[in-house]
Amino acid sequence: xxxxxxxxxxxxxxxxxxxxxxxxxxxxxxxxxxxxxxxxxxxxxxxxxxxxxxxxxxxxxxxxxxxxxxxxxxxxxxxxxxxxxxxxxxxxxxxxxxxxxxxxxxxxxxxxxxxxxxxxxxxxxxxxxxxxxxxxxxxxxxxxxxxxxxxxxxxxxxxxxxxxxxxxxxxxxxxxxxxxxxxxxxxxxxxxxxxxxxxxxxxxxxxxxxxxxxxxxxxxxxxxxxxxxxxxxxxxxxxxxxxxxxxxxxxxxxxxxxxxxxxxxxxxxxxxxxxxxxxxxxxxxxxxxxxxxxxxxxxxxxxxxxxxxxxxxxxxxxxxxxxxxxxxxxxxxxxxxxxxxxxxxxxxxxxxxxxxxxxxxxxxxxxxxxxxxxxxx
Numbered sequence: 001x002x003x004x005x006x007x008x009x010x011x012x013x014x015x016x017x018x019x020x021x022x023x024x025x026x027x028x029x030x031x032x033x034x035x036x037x038x039x040x041x042x043x044x045x046x047x048x049x050x051x052x053x054x055x056x057x058x059x060x061x062x063x064x065x066x067x068x069x070x071x072x073x074x075x076x077x078x079x080x081x082x083x084x085x086x087x088x089x090x091x092x093x094x095x096x097x098x099x100x101x102x103x104x105x106x107x108x109x110x111x112x113x114x115x116x117x118x119x120x121x122x123x124x125x126x127x128x129x130x131x132x133x134x135x136x137x138x139x140x141x142x143x144x145x146x147x148x149x150x151x152x153x154x155x156x157x158x159x160x161x162x163x164x165x166x167x168x169x170x171x172x173x174x175x176x177x178x179x180x181x182x183x184x185x186x187x188x189x190x191x192x193x194x195x196x197x198x199x200x201x202x203x204x205x206x207x208x209x210x211x212x213x214x215x216x217x218x219x220x221x222x223x224x225x226x227x228x229x230x231x232x233x234x235x236x237x238x239x240x241x242x243x244x245x246x247x248x249x250x251x252x253x254x255x256x257x258x259x260x261x262x263x264x265x266x267x268x269x270x271x272x273x274x275x276x277x278x279x280x281x282x283x284x285x286x287x288x289x290x291x292x293x294x295x296x297x298x299x300x301x302x303x304x305x306x307x308x309x310x311x312x313x314x315x316x317x318x319x320x321x322x323x324x325x326x327x328x329x330x331x332x333x334x335x336x337x338x339x340x341x342x343x344x345x346x347x348x349x350x351x352x353x354x355x356x357x358x359x360x361x362x363x364x365x366x367x368x369x370x371x372x373x374x375x376x377x
Contacts, residue, residue: 012141012180013087013141013142013180013372013373014059014061016055016056016059016373017052017055019042019044019048019049019051019052020052020053020055020056021373021374022042022044022052023038023042023044023049023052023053023056023062024056024061024062024082024373025373025374026038026041026042027062027080027081027082028082028106028107028196028197028373029196029197029201029202030201030202032065032079032080032081032082033079033080034077034078034079034080035049035050035053035077035078035080036077037077038053038080053080056080057080059086060083060086061082061083061086061087061106062080062081062082062083063080063081063082063083064078064079064080064081065078065079065080065081082106082107083106084105084106084107084109085105085106086105086106087105087106087141087369087372088103088104088105088106088111088137088139088140088141089103089104089105089140089141089142089143089144089365089366089368089369089372090102090103090130090133090134090137090140090142090143090144090365090368091103091104091143091144091145091146091361091362091363091364091365091366091367091368092130092133092143092144092145092146092361092364093145093146093147093186093357093360093361093363093364094118094126094145094146094147094162095118095147095148095161095357096118096121096161096162097117097118098115098116098117098118098357099114099115099116099117099118099126099129099130100113100114100115100357100358100360100361101113101114101115101116101130101133101361102114102358102361102362102364102365103137103140103365104362104365104366104369106369107197108193108196108197108362108365108366108369110358110362110365112137113358113361114133115357116129121162121163121164123164123167123169123172124172127169127172127173127176128176130143130145130173130176130177131173131176131177134176134177134179135177140179141179141180141368141372142179142180142181142182142368142369142371142372143173143174143177143179143180143181143182143368144181144182144183144184144189144363144364144365144366144367144368144369144371145169145170145173145181145182145183145184145364146183146184146185146186146188146189146190146360146361146363146364146367147159147162147183147185147186148161148185148186148187148213148214148216149161149162149164149185150185150231150232150233151169151183151184151185151231152230152231153170153231153377154168154169154170154171154181154182154183154377155167155168155169155170155171155183156169156183161213169181169183170182170183180368180371180372181368182367182368182371182377184364184367184377185233186216186360186363186364187208187210187216187217187218187233188218188225188227188233189360189363189364189366189367190208190210190218190319190359190360190363191206191208191218191219191220191225192218192225192363192366192367192370193359193362193363193366193367194206194208194317194353194363195220195223195225196366196370197366198317198353199315199317199351199353200220200314200315200317203220203223203313203314203315204220204221204222204223204314205220205221205222205311205312205313205314205315206219206220206313206314206315206316206317207219207220207307207308207311207313207315207316207317208316208317208319209236209303209304209307209316209317209318209319209320210318210319210320211260211261211300211318211320211322211323211325211326212261212262212320212321212322212355213261213262213263213321213322214237214257214261215236215237215256215257215260215261215303216233216237216320217233217234217235217236217237217307218233218234219234219311220313221311236256236303236306236307237255237256237257237260237303238250238252238255238256238257239255239256239302239303239306240254240255241254241255241256241258241259241298241299241302241336242254245258245259245295246258246259246264246268248261248264249261249264256299256300256302256303258299259295259296259298259299259300260296260299260300260303260322260325261322262275262321262322263275265278265292265293265296265322265325266278268292269281269288269289269292270288272289275322278292278293279324279328282324282328283328290328293324293325293328293329294329294332295332296325296329297325297326297328297329297330297331297332297333297336298329298332298333298335298336299336300318300325300326300329300333300336301332301333301334301335301336301337301338301339301340302336302337302339302340303336304316304318304333304336304337304340304341304348304350305336305337305338305339305340305341305345306340308337308341308343308347308348309340309341309342313349314349315349315351316348316349316350316351317351317352317353318350318351318352318353319352319353319354319355319359320355321355323352323354323355326352
């Protein structure tokens with residue numbers, strides 16, 4: 001059923017044959033290319049590729065651009081480009097007290113951004129806020145929502161920072177907006193977005209580590225996002241660093257999480273109220289703060305080293321609002337890696353991404369984009 005906000009809106013996502021979906025994803029992830037370049041990459045015959053491209057052009061998803069000489073031999077080839085403006089997706093990232101939203105087009109390019117305080121964490125109020133954003137943008141094709149916590153089939157099973165348990169968020173937002181909605185764990189969504197459109201575009205294996213209010217992990221193996229049997233995100237946060245170390249919120253002593261979580265860092269410093277204050281004290285050469293960050297940096301290195309041992313990934317991406325740990329204790333991070341990783345540390349391709357909640361909201365939009373293309377969440 002279509003809500004009033006959908007009147008005159010962009011047509012819904014078309015039904016695409018499998019070959020057309022494969023071609024679209026190839027051009028999305030790897031950039032504009034000719035039919036001759038696409039065919040072997042997606043293992044399609046030239047005839048099948050031609051039919052698939054015709055379908056995509058007909059639906060306005062791809063557009064034929066100019067001709068280019070793409071090899072040292074042969075004639076110039078006509079290039080296929082993604083038509084970004086064809087569809088737009090709303091991405092929403094929820095924190096304990098704020099809502100971050102972006103609109104991203106079919107190429108995951110952000111065309112609009114909004115940041116609002118959450119007046120209430122009541123699920124009905126949050127749904128109403130998202131519906132307001134969608135109503136103001138009737139051209140949307142779909143909505144993605146992400147948050148820290150456990151999500152299964154669109155149901156927020158547990159999101160402690162919001163006080164939510166068993167909230168059917170996807171169903172509620174879909175009912176309020178008349179749009180397809182997908183909801184997932186924020187780190188999982190960020191990992192997928194970085195694999196399609198970010199630092200890990202096209203790689204076969206990648207680990208994403210996020211540090212801040214919590215410690216999150218996402219995995220790409222054989223070119224696919226790893227999802228556990230119970231839809232739980234991968235968890236490395238409680239790897240042991242030092243059995244004599246501080247306790248985390250679960251009562252584990254000396255795990256990586258007990259050193260890296262922002263509120264734990266602040267708690268370990270006498271008279272320190274916030275993580276930002278702890279960072280300021282370390283930057284001002286306060287010896288106690290420098291020691292706490294040094295220990296956190298070493299724990300981060302241990303975490304990175306274990307991740308590299310476990311997967312031998314093509315890339316490890318590090319981000320999160322806790323990144324000052326890396327910046328303030330770089331040498332200790334390297335010490336932790338060297339004490340843990342069983343091979344040459346120079347083999348680790350570590351990419352440190354500046355933190356921006358807008359990027360997490362963009363990842364939610366990519367989640368909706370992916371659901372539209374593949375038909376899966």
